[in-house]
Amino acid sequence: MSAMRALVRVISWVGGLCLAGALLFLAVQQSQVVEPAKEMFLSIAGVRTFAPEDPCVQNDAANAIVARIDYTDAHALHTLFDRVDVWQVEAEQQTAVAMISPAQQEWLAQEGYPFTEETEQTAALPDPCAFQALADSRSISGYACYRTVEATHADMASLAEEHPDLAELNDIGNSWYKNRSLGVAGSDIQALVLTNSRSTGFEKGELVVIAAQHPRELTTTEIATLFAELLLSEYGADPDLTWLLDYNRIHIIPLVNPDGRTWVEKGHYWRKNTNSNSGCEFPMNGVDLNRNGSFLWNHCNGCSSGDVCSNFYRGTKAASEPETQAVETYLREVFADQRGESYNDPAPEDTNGVFISLHSYGRLLFYPWEHASTPAPNRDGLRRLGRKMGYFPDYRVCNPEQCMYRFDGSATDFAYGTFGVAAFTYELGTTFFQSCPYFESYIVDQILESLVYAAKAARRPYQLPAGPDVIEASAEPPRLLPGKEVILTATADDTRSAGSGSDTEPAQAISAARFSIDAPSWLATTFETLQPLDGAYDATVELLKGSLDTTGLQPGTYTIFLEAQDADGNWGPPTALSIEVVAVPTGRAPTQYKQYLPRVWR
Incomplete structure (x- = not known):
């Protein structure tokens, strides 16, 4: 008892x-x-949401400099990855730009690595003490053009609330802090899905854009958020953006690594996630999420690091981090597996889907493979679309080993290797903490145009970029009565590609052009032709002209889709414009009054 x-x-x-x-x-x-x-x-x-010392005392960059380091071969470069914070590599010159502490400067000298200080970049290093003094809940201190994590999440939620038929905000997983603290700290990882929910019954193109795997790359989250705002604000106003949501699903994940971004907001040059189980002390703890992917993780020598304190630390196993798991699980829900099981199996030409991972910096655009210089099975199609997207910001388009360095466990290799979709990594701008004037003048418009092109090609990324672009399309008059004629003009251009000489896409002569009404070519049943203004299709750039008789059209707004074909028979992506047919005025006829005449005249 x-x-x-x-x-x-x-x-x-x-x-x-x-x-x-x-x-x-x-x-x-x-x-x-x-x-x-x-x-x-x-x-x-085990969750640290505050620095172990006052930020005015502990400064990541205290007494550090930014230096350009010469290296001799791949082994020497891989050694640098483990020992210093490498920011950028110029492969042809065999130089690397890195932030180095006084102790690292001594090590470089002892090991025979020549280096010179980049004084302007050293002067621009952030000061956590100053960031603390300028704290602002809406924008990052000293960088008014970049939203905070809190502001980004709030604005994404507002977009979904304001556009319920076009936008849906989904929680796709948790950050490391949120998992570790059982929800007390940390953040959700969110995906904003943009599509016209009322347009159904046909195959839609799939485009996924992710940002801030490396949170110190400030431009990436803002570009992703601005892209969402552009598409929603112009829906119904700009027909060439409206159709993108009618015929595609566009998935935007602006903050893959929200925990790390909160440290950036405090002035730290944070690259990894915030996993504090690695055995490395603050602020070098964490895992590089773009080396943690499950496709060929830890595949090649020097492509990632096993050093827990390295900024390129790949983690204890493939997809060990909750942020990586969230993104990979989400991509499995979005994309169909369209590639064979073998490493060398190409995806079919009619593959649906584009994946874009936004990073900085270097003014570069990478296509797979990122872990090897060996051509990917769809290399030609990947490079072609990359060059078309790279045209707008005038970025160099390349395999990473050709123009920077190779790396494994990346999100881009996962997307292409697993599903066969056209996958790319952008390296935006010229530095991590990009100034607002440069961002607004040389990144925003150019990259948004590039992302719009990606959306246009998303349904058939290995086919549509082979054809010409239609630009400068117009209708005159844009508003007219039924039975009247509207004149359509445009330019067909097969030369818009990044690069030059042998490092660009070959241009073909334009061979045909057409338009359809209220449906793109893959859904339309009838077409009208556009003619070359000079009377012959014989050039890589042609001015086009056509007419549309509105007899029989009911009053309303009509979307006109224009496309052009090159001499090899490739049709390019459509460009859309709109016309409005207005009803004939039906005002009351004037009353007929009997004229009064003097009696004598009657």
Whole structure:
């Protein structure tokens, strides 16, 4: 009997502890305990949301410089990855740009690595103390053009609320902090899906854009968010953007690594996620999410690092991090597997889907493979679309080993290798903490145009970029009565490709052009032709002209899709414009009054 009482007491005691723990957890979640208790709870969980020292005392860049380092071969470069924070590599010159501490400067000198300081970049290194003084909930301190994590999440939610038929915000997973703290700290990883939910019954193109795997690359999250805002704000106003949501699904994940981004907001040059289990001290803890992917993880020598303190640390196993798991799981839901099981199996020419991973910096655009210089099975199609997208910002389009360095475990290799979709990595701009004037003048418009082209090609990324672009399309008059004629003009251009000489796409003569009404070519049943203004299709750029008789059209707005074909028979992506047919005025006829005449005239 006494044993039974003892057992009951133990069970009651354990149950009480569990209940107390649950109540404490709920109280912390609801912020109903004082901040020290919350921090104690997070500390026990291994979650650090504040620097171990005052940011005015602990500065990642204190006494560090940015330097250009000469290296001799691939082995020497891989050694640098493990020892210093490499920012950029210029493969042809065999130089690397890196931030190096005084101790690292001594090591470089001892190991025979010549280096010179980049004084302008050194002067621009962030100061966490200054960031703390300029704290702002809407924008990153000193960089008003970049939203904070909080502001980005709020704006994405607002877009979904304001456009319920066009946008849906989905929670696709948790950050490392959120998993570790059971939701007390950290963030959701969110995907904003843009499409006209009322347009159904046909195959839609799929485009996925992710940003901020490396949170110190400030431009990436803002570009992704601006892309969403552009598509939604212009829907119904710009027909060439409207059709993108009618016939595609565009998925935008602006903050893959929200935890790391919060440290950037405090002035730290944070690259990895915030995993503190690696055994490396703050602020070098974490895993490089773009080396943690499950496709050919840790595949090639020097393509990632096993050093837990390296900024290129790949993690303990493939897809070990919750952020990586969230993105890969989501991509499996979006894309069909369209490539064979063999490493050398190409995806079919009619593959659907484009994946874009936004990074910085270098003014580069990479196509697979990123882990090898060996051509990917769809190399020609990947390079062609890359050159078309690279045309707008005038970026160099290349395999990474050709113009920077190779790396494994990347999101781009995962997307192409697993599904066969056309996948790319952008390296935006000229530095991580890009100034707002440069961002607004040389990145925003150019990259948004590039992303619009990606959306146009998303349904058939290995086919549509082979054809000419239709630009400068117009209709005159744009508003007219039924039975009247509208004149269509445009330019067909097969020369718009990044690069020059042998490093660009060959241009073909234009051979035909056409337009369809209220449906793109893959859904239209009838077409009208456009003619070359000079009377002959014989050039790589042709001015086009055509007419549309509106007899029989009911009053309303009509979308006109224009396409051009090259001499090899390739049709390019459509460009859309709109016309409005207005009803004939039906005003009341004037009343006829009998004229009064003097009696003598009657």
